[in-house]
Amino acid sequence: MTTVAYARRATEPTTEAAPRSASNGWWGMVLLVATEGTLFAVLLASYFYVRFKTSGGWPPDGIADPKLLRAFVMTVLLTASSFFMYAAESGIRRGRQRALVLGLGAAFLLGLAFLGLQIWETVVVARELTPRTDAYGSLFFTVTGAHSAHLVAGLLLMAWIQVRAWFGVYSQRRHLGVQMAAIYWYFVVAVQLAIFVSLYLTPRI
Amino acid sequence: MEAHVERLEKVWAEPAGIVSFLTSVDHKRIGIRYLFTAFAFFVAAGIEALVMRAQLARPREGLVSPETFDQLFSLHGTTMIFLFVTPMLSGFGNYLVPLMIGARDMAFPRLNALSYWIFLASGLFIYSSVPFGLAPNDGWFNYVPLSEKAFTPDKNIDFYALGLIFITISTTAGAANFIVTIFKLRAPGMSINRMPLFCWAVLATSFAVIFALPSLTVANTMLELERNWGFHFFQPAHGGDPLLWQHLFWIFGHPDVYIIFLPAIGIVSSVVPVFSRRSIVGYEWLALATVLTGIVGFGVWVHHMFATGLPQISMTFFSAASFMIVIPSGIQIFAWLATMLTGRPVLKTPFLYVLGFVVVFVIGGLTGVMFAAVPFDQQTTDSYFVVAHFHYVLFGGAVFPIFAGVHYWFPKMSGRMYHELAGQVSFWLVFVGFNLTFFPMHVSGLLGMPRRVYTYPSGLGWDAYNLLSTIGSGVLAAGILVIVLNVLWSLRRGAPALSDPWGGNTLEWSTSSPPPHFNFPVIPIVRSADPNWDLEDRRQDALRLERGELLLVDGHQTLATTVLEGEAEEELHMPSESIWPFVLALAFSVVFFGLLLHLYGVATLGCILVAGSIAGWHRPQRELQDQ
C-alpha cells in the first residue's frame, strides 16, 4: 500500500455513505448488554449451584413446582414483542416511518402486558413462597425481580424512542436510538427465555 | 494554519472556574483528577498500613485494639484494590489512550466524567464510615458467615457491600468507554496491530472488567439482601451455601488481579522500548500474551479456595490453569529482557522503576507458582507467606509500574521535568524499603505466623522479622514522600519540558507538553507501531496542517475509523461540557446513602433523581439540530 493512496483515502472520510462499520453507540449498547448478560448468567449459575448443593428434591421439600401456564404465556408475549421490534427496526432501515411507529407500539404494548402478568405471577407465587422462605425462594425472586427491573428500563427506553419516532426524528440513515433500544430489548427477551427454561422447566426434569 | 489552531482553541477551550470544574469532559483533566484522587486514597491506605506495622513492630504492642486492627487491614486492602490501583490505572488510561491513538477525546466524554464522579462519590461513601468507627472489618474479601448480620450487626459490612456496588458502576462505564474509544477512534492507519501495547493492555483489562465485575455486584447484592431484607443465600440452615460467596467473589477476584496488573504491564511495555532506544522485541507476542493473560485469569479463581475441600478433579483443573498463567507472563518478561539487552538502556528514573518491577515481579511470580501446587497452598494458606506473596505481586506488579508511569509521563502532563536525582533517590528508598518490608514476611509466614492477627506473643521466633518489616515500611514511606515532594516541587520549579523529552515512540509525544485541549491540531496518519519515530509521517502531518486537511475544526470533532484496519470512516461530533454527569453521581449517592441508612423513602427519591438526571442528560436538542 503506497503512502499516497493511503493518505488520500484517510483524508477523505466517507461522510456521505452510511458508515461501513458499527458506530460508537452500537458498541456501547452491546457492551452494556454483555455486562448485564453476565450478571444474569452469574445469577442463574448461583441458582444452579445452590440447587446442586441441595440434597433431596428441587424445589426443596414442601414447595410445589412452579406453575407453567402463566409463565409460558408471558414468555410467548415477550418473544412476540421482539418480532415487532425487529419489524420496527428493519422498517426504519428502509425509511418506513409507519412500520417504525407501529412496530414500536406493538412491542411496547406486549411488554406492558408482560409486566402486568409478571406482577400477577409474583402475587400468586408469593402466597406460598416468599424470598424469606429459603434460598430457593430468595433466588427465585432475585432472578425474576432483576429481570423485571431490566424490563421496566427497557419499557422506559422504548417509550422515549416511541415519542421521538412520532416526531419523525429517525430516518433511514440516522436511527441509532432505535437500534440501541432494539438491542436492549432483545436482551430482555433472551433473559426471559433463559429464566423460563431455568426456573420453570428444569425443576420438572 | 494559525487561523485553524485559533479556531480549535476556541472550540475546545474550557474556561477556568468552578462551573467548568464541575462540567469538564476533557479526558486530560479527568485523567489527572483520577490520578490525584486515587493517590489520595493510596496515602490513606498507606497510613493504615503504617499503623498496622507499628502495632506489629514488637510482641504484645497495644497501640490499637483488635477491633480497630480488623478495620485497618480490611480498609487498607479494600482501598488499595478498589480505590487506588484500579482508578490510578484508569487515570493513566484516561489521560493517555486518546493521545496515544491520535484522537481528541474519549468515545463518550460525558460518560467519562460520570465515571470519575462516581469513583469519587463511592470512595467518599466508603470512607464516611471511618469517623463513626464503622469501617469494613471482615477483610477485603468479606467472607460469609462472618460478614452476616448475626456476626457483624453494625453497618461496617453495609459500607463495604454498597460501596463496592457503587464503584462497580464507575469501573464498568469506564471500561466500556475505553473499549469503544480504542475500537473506533484510532488515527487513520493505526490498524489494530500497530496500536501501542499500553492500549492493548487497557483493552484486555476493560474486557476483563466487563465480564468479571457483575459477579462482584451479584455477590454484594445478595449479601445486602440477606443482611437487611431477610433473604437467604449463604446460610445452610435455610438451604443456602456459604461457599457461594467465595465462588462469586473469586470469579471476580482473580480476574481482578489481572485487571490490576495488565495496565501496569502496559506501562512497562511503554517505558522499556523508549529507554532501551529500540522498538520492542516481539510486539505481536506481547499483544497476544496480554490478551491471553486476560482470558486465562478467568480460569484460576478456584486457586484461592484450594483449602476449602472441593472435589479432586476440579482442583486439578484449576491447578493446571494456575500454572498456565505463567506462560504469558514468561513471554512478557523475556520480550522485555530481550529489548533491554539488545538496546542501549538509559538508566533514568522510569526505567529504574521498571527494572525494580521485573525483579520484584519475578520473585512474586515464583512464590505464586509455588501456590499453584495444591499441597503447598494448603500448608501456607492464611499465613504471612501469603501476605508477602500478594504484596510482591500487587506492589511489585502494579505500584512499581505506576511509579514508573508517574515519572515517565510527568513532563507530558505538567509541561515540566521532574528532578532526576530526587527521582532516583525515591526509587532506591522504595526498592529497598519494599523488600525490607515484605521479604521477612515470607520467613515469618513459614515460621507459622498467621495473617490478620493484631499481635503475637514473643518467643515464637517472629520478633526480629516483624521489626525488620516495620523498619522497612518506614523506609518505603520515606521513598513515597520523596516522590510526592518531587512532584510538588517540579510542578512549580521543574525545567520546562519539550514536547518529546525522552524520544518517545508513541503519539502522545508528538504534541506539545502539556497537550492543547484538542490534543492534536491535525489528526495524525500512522503507518507503524512506533509512529513518533516515523519522522516523514510527522512531517506530512505538519504539511497537512498547512494545507488545512483533516483538521476537523467545526465543533468537538474527531475521526471514527474501522475497528481492525483503522481506515477513516466518518467525522464524529462529540458532546461538550455538561453538568449532568456530576448531578447523576450525586443522585446515585442519594440512593446509596438511603439504602445504607434504611431510609427507603430517600432511596426512592434518589432513584427518581437518577431517572431525571438521565433524562436531562439526553435532552434531545442537540441531535435535533444536527438533523
Ligand code: HEM
Ligand atoms: C505501602 C506499603 C504497604 C504496606 C506497608 C502494607 C502492609 C500491609 C499489612 C501490614 C497488611 C495486613 C496483613 C495482615 O494483618 O494480615 C496488609 C494487607 C493487605 N494489603 Fe498491604 N501494604 C502496603 C501496600 C499495599 C498495596 C499497594 C496493596 C494493593 C495494591 C496492598 C494490598 C493489601 C491487601 C489486599 C491486604 C489484605 C487485607 C486483608 O487481609 O483483607 N497493600 N498490607
